[in-house]
Amino acid sequence: MNATNATAPQGDLGNAAPIDVSVVVPVYGCRGCLEELVERVDATLTGEGLSFEVILIDDQSPDRAWSRIEELSDSHRAVRGLRLSRNFGQHAAISAGLASARGGRVVVMDCDLQDVPEAIAPMLAAMEEGVEVVLGQRAERQDGWFKRTGSIAFYRTLGWLTDTEYDPTTANFGVYSRKVVDALNRMPETDRFLPLLVRWTGFNTVKIVVPHARRSEGRSGYTLGALLRMATRIALSFSDKPLRLVMTGALVIAAGAAAIAAFAVYRYSAGDIRVAGFTSIVASIWLVGSLLMGSIGVLGLYLGKVHGESKGRPQYLVWQDTREQRQ
Structure with a gap:
């Protein structure tokens, strides 16, 4: 009608x-x-x-x-x-x-x-x-x-x-x-x-x-x-879980790195390793670098949210x- x-x-x-x-x-x-x-x-x-x-x-x-x-x-x-x-x-x-x-x-x-x-x-x-x-x-x-x-x-x-x-x-x-x-x-x-x-x-x-x-x-x-x-x-x-996931990932990688380092020391003391491996060093650098960049990215997202809220702009006009x- x-x-x-x-x-x-x-x-x-x-x-x-x-x-x-x-x-x-x-x-x-x-x-x-x-x-x-x-x-x-x-x-x-x-x-x-x-x-x-x-x-x-x-x-x-x-x-x-x-x-x-x-x-x-x-x-x-x-x-x-x-x-x-x-x-x-x-x-x-x-x-x-x-x-x-x-x-x-x-x-x-x-x-x-x-x-x-x-x-x-x-x-x-x-x-x-x-x-x-x-x-x-x-x-x-x-x-x-x-x-x-x-x-x-x-x-x-x-x-x-x-x-x-x-x-x-x-x-x-x-x-x-x-x-x-x-x-x-x-x-x-x-x-x-x-x-x-x-x-x-x-x-x-x-x-x-x-x-x-x-x-x-x-x-x-x-x-x-x-x-x-x-x-x-x-x-x-509404949640801090992404930050907790980054922290959990960091702890897991740190534990893995410590285990690998201990195994490398053991093999070196046993005479199995003569020269440190180039591949493992590069891989470790890339792994740690990626973790750091990811962590900074998540922190940046949260900082961006804080920055947006701090402006105090209205939700709508x-x-x-x-x-x-x-x-």
């Missing part, structure tokens, strides 16, 4: 009214499905008798999604659009939405309708007393083989680098309490990865099985290489806000 003729949902009762639920949606490459997304979220939450807002964050989507977000914001009072000044990445866009969310509970979901809006209701119902996070568990993923393989490789690599077990059937789709959102908003780091930040808070989390749909438009911007690079970047931000345009 035409956005200009859409009926405004009853979720937003005005800026001063309390909001039961905020729905945060980072937008990238999904212009064509935004109206259906808003309508299905509206139908779900209105059916539950909840007041709500839908925050659509344009992470400089290449398909000119901002004009569509403005149309939806004009025709649906519950919709608020944020436009970032450049592409800051999915998790920075989510952070922008969390910082603007007013709801007592906050839903985070993707814009491509693979996260089924109708699943929001059972996730809200699962947030009983003492539960602060409800994650949607995609038992039957409707992705291609390559996407599923890339996702598994990403979570396994990330788990190995951070010494943490990850469930590849869960991602960002979930309901988060106001307590959790406030804690996330207080975290100052610029490298954002929502699942790890939420896990760090330690609040009680439950998982429920939710349906997973096929992507309705476009394709994922996460290639296998991009996922593996992101896993490495996140590991450098909001360029336009439809709420300000309404005023």
Whole structure:
């Protein structure tokens, strides 16, 4: 249906009214499905008798999604659009939405309708007393083989680098309490990865099985290489395991070198070696040199992260806000 003729949902009762639920949606490459997304979220939450807002964050989507977000914001009072000044990445866009969310509970979901809006209701119902996070568990993923393989490789690599077990059937789709959102908003780091930040808070989390749909438009911007690079970047931000791996490697090589040296001394004292071997000396130099360069490289990566954080730059910049345009 035409956005200009859409009926405004009853979720937003005005800026001063309390909001039961905020729905945060980072937008990238999904212009064509935004109206259906808003309508299905509206139908779900209105059916539950909840007041709500839908925050659509344009992470400089290449398909000119901002004009569509403005149309939806004009025709649906519950919709608020944020436009970032450049592409800051999915998790920075989510952070922008969390910082603007007013709801007592906050839903985070993707814009491509693979996260089924109708699943929001059972996730809200699962947030009983003492539960602060409800994650949607995609038992039957409707992705291609390559996407599923890339996702598994990403979570396994990330788990190995951070010494943490990850469930590849869960991602960002979930309901988060106001307590959790406030804690996330207080975290100052610029490298954002929502699942790890939420896990760090330690609040009680439950998982429920939710349906997973096929992507309705476009394709994922996460290639296998991009996922593996992101896993490495996140590991450098959230774990010191790479440094420990370098130290372990250094100790192993040192032990091997000591054993070889002791064996060489033994053979020399026994008269088996007359002239020191040129090949072993060169090999040792190359081995030690490579280890040193690798160690310096890992330290350089961590120093680069420290340098980036020390600048104190914001995680994102909001360029336009439809709420300000309404005023």
